[in-house]
Amino acid sequence: MTVHIGAKKGDIAETILLPGDPLRARFVAEKYLENPVCYNEVRGMYGYTGHYKGKRISVQGTGMGMPSIGIYSHELIADYGVKNLIRIGSCGSFNENIKVRDVLLAMSASTNSNYASQYELPGTFAPTASYELLEKAKKAADEKSIPVKVGNILSSDIFYDANPDAWKKWAALGVMGVEMEAAALYMNAAKLGANALAILTVSDSLVTHELTTSEEREKTLTDMIEIALELA
Ligand SMILES: O=P(O)(O)O[C@H]1O[C@H](CO)[C@@H](O)[C@H]1O
Numbered sequence: 139m140t141v142h143i144g145a146k147k148g149d150i151a152e153t154i155l156l157p158g159d160p161l162r163a164r165f166v167a168e169k170y171l172e173n174p175v176c177y178n179e180v181r182g183m184y185g186y187t188g189h190y191k192g193k194r195i196s197v198q199g200t201g202m203g204m205p206s207i208g209i210y211s212h213e214l215i216a217d218y219g220v221k222n223l224i225r226i227g228s229c230g231s232f233n234e235n236i237k238v239r240d241v242l243l244a245m246s247a248s249t250n251s252n253y254a255s256q257y258e259l260p261g262t263f264a265p266t267a268s269y270e271l272l273e274k275a276k277k278a279a280d281e282k283s284i285p286v287k288v289g290n291i292l293s294s295d296i297f298y299d300a301n302p303d304a305w306k307k308w309a310a311l312g313v314m315g316v317e318m319e320a321a322a323l324y325m326n327a328a329k330l331g332a333n334a335l336a337i338l339t340v341s342d343s344l345v346t347h348e349l350t351t352s353e354e355r356e357k358t359l360t361d362m363i364e365i366a367l368e369l370a
């Protein structure tokens with residue numbers, strides 16, 4: 139057991155899917171995994187291990203924001219030996235050509251967070267996905283004929299920004315959209331020697347203001363989930 143995860147050593151697979159929403163973790167376990175066993179209920183942050191196409195895989199909620207995924211990903215890697223961490227999240231789109239329900243592979247994650255300040259670097263770190271996981275995810279998407287866009291996203295500390303136009307500066311640099319966790323996940327993976335990737339489904343557009351409901355966010359993210367499960 140760790141401070142935030144009530145599992146025993148060995149209860150968690152080497153590859154784990156990480157939605158922000160713990161109910162999405164339960165949905166993935168119940169819909170896709172063979173013989174899922176719940177290993178964590180601490181703080182309602184459900185974690186399950188089961189099998190997908192014969193391969194052992196886990197899925198666990200991380201909560202919202204970089205402090206929260208920073209805690210879970212640290213404990214998963216440092217205390218449970220998890221090697222491959224795949225975030226399955228929702229995001230907002232910054233681009234009129236990236237529409238609600240599109241799937242993005244986050245090759246890199248820019249951020250307005252000061253998470254990297256702990257490393258006391260003499261410069262700026264570029265949080266980057268594992269190339270191996272990124273390549274596998276792209277191949278799985280192609281095999282399933284699911285179109286994906288690969289590029290840079292923004293991991294933001296702010297959901298309700300005081301400046302409603304702040305996102306446009308990131309959009310002008312080609313950033314595809316915004317979520318709130320990938321950069322910290324990529325930094326923890328880099329620091330602790332694991333592989334990480336964020337796969338995101340667009341839940342709303344900052345350009346057109348189109349939205350999905352919270353029920354849709356929980357249940358209709360199947361393209362993203364089915365790509366991620368192939369990474370076991
Ligand atoms: O759907 P999840 O994985 O929670 O991701 C996105 O949704 C939350 C905000 O509504 C933030 O956690 C953001 O990153």
Ligand SMILES: O=c1cc[nH]c(=O)[nH]1
Nearest residue numbers: 228229230316317318
């Ligand atoms: O962080 C997020 C997630 C979904 N949609 C947004 O606009 N922001």
